[in-house]
Amino acid sequence: MIVVDRRSVIPVQKQIALQVKKEIILGKLREGDKLPPVRELAQRLGVNVNTVLRALDDLVHEGVLDVQHGKGYFVSKSEILPKELIEELEGIAEKLKSSGVDRSLAMVLLMEVWKGE
Amino acid sequence: MIVVDRRSVIPVQKQIALQVKKEIILGKLREGDKLPPVRELAQRLGVNVNTVLRALDDLVHEGVLDVQHGKGYFVSKSEILPKELIEELEGIAEKLKSSGVDRSLAMVLLMEVWKGE
DNA sequence: CATAGTGTTCTACTACATTATAACACACGT
DNA sequence: ACGTGTGTTATAATGTAGTAGAACACTATG
Numbered sequence: 001m002i003v004v005d006r007r008s009v010i011p012v013q014k015q016i017a018l019q020v021k022k023e024i025i026l027g028k029l030r031e032g033d034k035l036p037p038v039r040e041l042a043q044r045l046g047v048n049v050n051t052v053l054r055a056l057d058d059l060v061h062e063g064v065l066d067v068q069h070g071k072g073y074f075v076s077k078s079e080i081l082p083k084e085l086i087e088e089l090e091g092i093a094e095k096l097k098s099s100g101v102d103r104s105l106a107m108v109l110l111m112e113v114w115k116g117e
Numbered sequence: 118m119i120v121v122d123r124r125s126v127i128p129v130q131k132q133i134a135l136q137v138k139k140e141i142i143l144g145k146l147r148e149g150d151k152l153p154p155v156r157e158l159a160q161r162l163g164v165n166v167n168t169v170l171r172a173l174d175d176l177v178h179e180g181v182l183d184v185q186h187g188k189g190y191f192v193s194k195s196e197i198l199p200k201e202l203i204e205e206l207e208g209i210a211e212k213l214k215s216s217g218v219d220r221s222l223a224m225v226l227l228m229e230v231w232k233g234e
Numbered sequence: 235c236a237t238a239g240t241g242t243t244c245t246a247c248t249a250c251a252t253t254a255t256a257a258c259a260c261a262c263g264t
Numbered sequence: 265a266c267g268t269g270t271g272t273t274a275t276a277a278t279g280t281a282g283t284a285g286a287a288c289a290c291t292a293t294g
Contacts, residue, residue: 011281014126018225025222026229037240048283053242070240070290081216081226088209090230095205099198103231105142107224108135109198112143113207114220128251154270165253170272186271187260 004045012047016055021064027080035065035073121162129164133172138181144197152182152190 002019004012023029035041038056042049056073059065066076096106119136121129140146152158155173159166173190176182183193213223 009131022225093230108139113210
């Protein structure tokens with residue numbers, strides 16, 4: 001399920017790109033799958049077609065999607081994340097919330113601990 | 118250590134606010150501690166004074182900081198995060214990286230798993 | 235070859251984060 | 265009372281994300 005949060009500080013364009021990648025890594029979108037038409041996506045998300053277009057173009061440049069003029073956007077590669085990792089993440093999310101950490105702060109902490117790359 | 122990433126899609130203003138909160142929750146800034154002068158912070162971070170000011174004002178409104186005209190900004194409340202949680206986060210960060218997940222995608226996954234709030 | 239479904243490009247407009255610069259206001263030590 | 269260090273406010277200029285709307289181009293199907 002792809003959604004955008006208009007209150008977020010993260011540009012809608014980036015949110016869409018990241019959400020598509022998320023769907024892929026969670027295995028909900030698989031190699032070869034066709035994405036909905038850009039106009040439909042735009043309407044569903046309540047954003048402009050151009051915004052969707054720019055998001056998907058970024059993913060094409062990254063090699064995640066594949067586009068065919070007149071046909072549509074397709075998933076070109078998919079690496080699925082182990083389910084255990086997701087569960088582990090869920091556990092940590094709960095603990096952080098219990099400690100009074102909110103979404104944004106959780107992200108910063110994860111980044112603080114990321115190091116490298 | 119507070120830093121801003123100019124390439125990030127997250128507004129500098131927000132980055133600064135989040136970084137200060139991070140320093141507090143990690144225990145590096147404690148209740149009553151005085152922050153560096155806004156001009157000094159601005160120079161150190163390579164941003165404009167106004168930007169620092171807006172970031173800190175947000176934190177004042179949140180009740181995290183306390184400001185005294187002519188004196189400075191002070192930490193007004195501090196809740197420190199358990200060290201085990203940090204270590205747990207570090208562990209999962211490593212695993213995610215091994216699975217080819219990058220910074221941005223890691224954030225999206227964390228948010229996906231967050232639910233509620 | 236006509237039509238419907240798709241992606242593509244362009245231009246104009248708006249909103250907002252950020253910068254730059256300056257002037258103003260409060261606190262404290264001398 | 266002054267000067268230095270601090271926060272505060274205001275204005276103008278710039279850059280980028282996002283919107284809106286239209287026209288264009290490719291693909292498949294009948």
